[in-house]
Amino acid sequence: MAQGTIERWDIFELALKGPATGNPFRDVTFTATFTTLHRPIEVEGFYDGDGIYRVRLMPDEEGEWRYTTHSNVPALDNQTGSFLCTPPSEGNHGPVHIHNTYHFQYADGTPHFSFGTTCYAWNHQGDALEAQTLATLKDAPFNKLRMCTFPKHYTFNQNEPEHHAFETDEDGSFDFERFNPAFFQHLERCIGGLRNLNIEADLILFHPYDKWGYATMDAEVDDLYLHYIIARLAAYRNIWWSMANEFDLMKAKSMEDWDRFFKIVQTYDPYQHPRSNHNCRAFYDHGKPWVTHCSIQRSDVEHVDQWRNEYRKPVVVDECQYEGNIPNNWGNITPQEMTHRFWEGSVRGGYVGHGETYVHPDDILWWSKGGVLHGESPARIAFLREIMEAGPQIDPLSITWDLTQGGNQDYRLIYLGRHQPAYKTLRLPEDRTYTVEIIDTWEMTVTKLDGTYSGTCRVDLPGKEYVALRVRRVA
């Protein structure tokens, strides 16, 4: 007797009425066991205000699921039921996981080529600007977005958020024992909005740009917050967990805190969404077992293949500086340079992230608040994404001081970067035949050269910067 249907990798939610008195966030335990076939999944529920308790599941198998709830409150305990999980609708590829050591893939087997952007605080800007951000993303080339749970206080970010994550006392101070459901309901709408655009929400759980107290909560509150946000958000198929932005700038946290945060997320997220921790200076040790991929701030993307070798995990350079013209050097590279870094990192087998920081009269910079894009790199990133998605996921093939090649023996991408050779000598297998295309990464053109190529052969080139070659086997 299924209580309804839900498509695979969508959110099943059970809502129950329970006590609204006392402190439901702290005092009430509420979990559920979901089962399909012989596999049980334990998930934590959460209090959503107004006496409503919810528990969510992202079903990852089609067919009938059953559940039983558990609680220290009779009204929430031992409730049972079932529902039917149906096939995913078009465009729902499920959550993203690590694939072939260095890459990503959706649960349905579709490769995920990560093309991220950054709008750290877009979800704290009010409905109008948030709607505009989503409208911009609809036509943008990005399938991942870095964003913070908590509001941001920083240069170009002086506005107060609409909501706060905790209930506020009359004197304006937070009651760190009581979450504000409206804050999290709003966050969910934002993440759902991204999901509807097939954009992964790379959610930054902690960050240092704070004046309200989020960066200096005590360990008990940190952990309560992690449990609460996992209970609310893990069922969103597009969630990724970023422990922090610039974790090393958060002086109130120790390395033990970061390790503990990872372990909590690893333990309580039933779906094992991607987990990482983003640096300012030195990296968090991405070799630790609970890290699924490297989340890196560095402008020298020519080290991507080296980081792959070091950590044996996917390398995502979330922040390689931003296209823009603000005074800070992390936010004033040219669109050519941003495009260049995307290509350089991609051909070396990594994934590069975008951000944009053009001076704006109302301080609406895409990098933090969203809005609209002003730059010239997104069109080039769209062009690159199209090329990448038409080929295999790229591993470094042969990277020397003279040639940067990714791919395999049947498909290679070569990126010439700032070099402007009039010709290059390629060393292809003698017994195979290839076509060669010249890609102008800035002008966004692909020009197929006449004939086919084999063995050691000369390829004439336009003698300008930012050229790539696509070499594909035809026989």
Place this chain on the structure above:
Amino acid sequence: MAQGTIERWDIFELALKGPATGNPFRDVTFTATFTTLHRPIEVEGFYDGDGIYRVRLMPDEEGEWRYTTHSNVPALDNQTGSFLCTPPSEGNHGPVHIHNTYHFQYADGTPHFSFGTTCYAWNHQGDALEAQTLATLKDAPFNKLRMCTFPKHYTFNQNEPEHHAFETDEDGSFDFERFNPAFFQHLERCIGGLRNLNIEADLILFHPYDKWGYATMDAEVDDLYLHYIIARLAAYRNIWWSMANEFDLMKAKSMEDWDRFFKIVQTYDPYQHPRSNHNCRAFYDHGKPWVTHCSIQRSDVEHVDQWRNEYRKPVVVDECQYEGNIPNNWGNITPQEMTHRFWEGSVRGGYVGHGETYVHPDDILWWSKGGVLHGESPARIAFLREIMEAGPQIDPLSITWDLTQGGNQDYRLIYLGRHQPAYKTLRLPEDRTYTVEIIDTWEMTVTKLDGTYSGTCRVDLPGKEYVALRVRRVA
């Protein structure tokens, strides 16, 4: 009874007739002691063929000089004489030495801002092309040139030289015990031609691009060659000694060989012309006491200030790759990139060298054979040189991730490189007043901003790449 006059830092030469039989290169010793005031200078002479023996001095003091020769051959022994050293003529600033730890200066106190170029084998190309090279250099912005004693066999360098350094047997093999005076007379004309243009000749004593045997001579021949070339060339005020190009590619030489070569040059060059050793991959240890300055091949000139700190010597990045379009990545950077590297290295307190490698139907590439310049960077290097020579020699003032500044509290150069800020905040002393000029390093314009600046102040900028600022104290 002076036998003539010679201007300061020019070449006094005594030529004597001696034996032409036997092996004058090996069997005849010939030295002279020159004295002015109470200071003797011992120099080695050399055999120049046809029974002529010469000994040279670059007098570094005005007034009367006396000399006495010494030889194991009576005709060359105990010859005495004197000459008068007169003031230098206009444009003769004397030899270059290290100044203020990190810089260079001519002997007359004129600062030397090193702006080098590279024509490795220009002196092996025949009279017509060599004359053209000198004519090009006359109007080029370079005051140092890297060149090899020996001819070069390498990509784009397949032609035979006009002269060889040794006498050739009938079967074409070298007699390593007998130098070919015509070869060295020609080399001297080339170095003299550079001197007449006020260009330092950074002479590369050994190099690996060889098919004739110069790279694999035995130690005795190496040392004989060093004595011979020092005897011939040390008196040229514009000579610099580069032990090798890409010393680490010369498999026949050990580190002990390189150290010995340095010590021979250090011992027998009475004038202590600059000495260094140029790397391919790892640096020769520029910290060794006989190294006067760092001669570096690296494209990451943003490390110049770090190398200064490491070696506490002048940093000359002789090879930061070349403007051009050949397939090899060391020879196909854009003129923008070359100009960028010059500025980046200069503001960090170093000296960057130029080279040019555009494909040519007859393989006449400037980097090796000279000829004419085709590129767009020399005009920008001229512009930079003019700016540098109008100010003090530059030490790093404050280099952060956000701002690269060289100079001092009264004069600073700031280089923004590939960044395109719309404005920057400068932190100047509160009690001093400055003018600010915007330098477009590519367009070669200097635009003075209205008014004066003090303390923490905002400077509006054009929001494009390759901009520098010159900030000069006025009060």
